[in-house]
Amino acid sequence: MSPKYRIEPLDQHMHDRAAFSCNAEPLDRYLKVTSIDDMGRKVAQVRVICEPDSTVVIGYYSLSATSIELNDLPEKIKKKMPHYNTLPAVLLGRLAVDSKYQGQGVGRRLLVDALRRCFRVSESEMGAIAVLVDAKDENAARFYEHCGFQRFLEGELRLFIPMSKIQPMMQGN
Numbered sequence: 001m002s003p004k005y006r007i008e009p010l011d012q013h014m015h016d017r018a019a020f021s022c023n024a025e026p027l028d029r030y031l032k033v034t035s036i037d038d039m040g041r042k043v044a045q046v047r048v049i050c051e052p053d054s055t056v057v058i059g060y061y062s063l064s065a066t067s068i069e070l071n072d073l074p075e076k077i078k079k080k081m082p083h084y085n086t087l088p089a090v091l092l093g094r095l096a097v098d099s100k101y102q103g104q105g106v107g108r109r110l111l112v113d114a115l116r117r118c119f120r121v122s123e124s125e126m127g128a129i130a131v132l133v134d135a136k137d138e139n140a141a142r143f144y145e146h147c148g149f150q151r152f153l154e155g156e157l158r159l160f161i162p163m164s165k166i167q168p169m170m171q172g173n
Contacts, residue, residue, distance in 0.1 A: 005058075005106070007113045010046040012036045016056045020098050024136060027096040031060055038062070044093055047117075049110055059097040059106045061114045066091035066132060068160070072152055077162060081129065088126070089160070090118045092133045111147055112169075119166045130160045 017032050031046075038044040044062040051058065067086040070078060081087060092114055097106045115131060122128040133149060135141035135157040145151070148169060149159040 004052055005049050005109065006052060007047050007049045007110065010035055010039065010048045010057075010060065014055055015048055015050070020057050020060075020096075022059075022096040022102070023099050024096065027094055027136070030062075030094055031057065031096070035060070035062065047110075047113065049106060057098070058101045059095075059110050061095040061110050062093040063114060063118065064091045064093050065089075065126075065128075068130065068132065074150075074152075088128045089130045089132050090121070090128045092118075092131055095133075107143065108147065111144075115161070115166050115169065119163060122163045128163060130162045131166070132158065132160045134158050 017035075020031050021028055035044070035046045039046055044064045046060055046062045048057045049059040050056060066089050068089045069086055070081060070084060073081065073087075092111075095107060095110055095114070097110070118128065118131045131149075133144055135144055137157070141151070141157050141159060144159045147161075148165055149161045152158050152160065
């Protein structure tokens with residue numbers, strides 16, 4: 001992926017969100033209508049990707065704090081965890097790429113940036129055992145699986161990647 005893109009926090013006054021369309025109305029609406037309010041209320045942090053000399057948003061993701069029920073984890077991972085009812089995690093709430101840029105690696109670049117931020121925070125600022133994502137459909141779930149996420153249950157659209165798996169991924173990116 002060329003370094004021609006920049007990823008930065010969404011700024012209501014700087015970034016042009018109006019033309020964004022990823023062909024998924026809820027994701028389009030979130031960026032255009034809800035994202036600024038979520039950031040103001042500290043519900044989520046939203047990062048956008050733009051071309052170097054442009055303020056037009058071509059993709060974005062959101063991150064929030066969340067938790068995982070210990071009993072929802074696969075047995076192999078559960079055995080390594082403390083026996084608390086819930087464990088801290090980070091939610092990759094949304095990740096979307098404008099339809100004109102899909103298939104060009106922009107989504108993967110956004111995901112790598114999000115995972116890098118999650119890992120840094122879990123190492124230095126607060127505890128989190130994994131990054132969770134609720135895929136919007138089976139195609140999205142396969143994208144996340146290809147990037148190292150695993151499903152909580154077969155056929156489910158909720159996936160996770162343990163923090164312990166993220167550090168080795170960062171060395172190649």
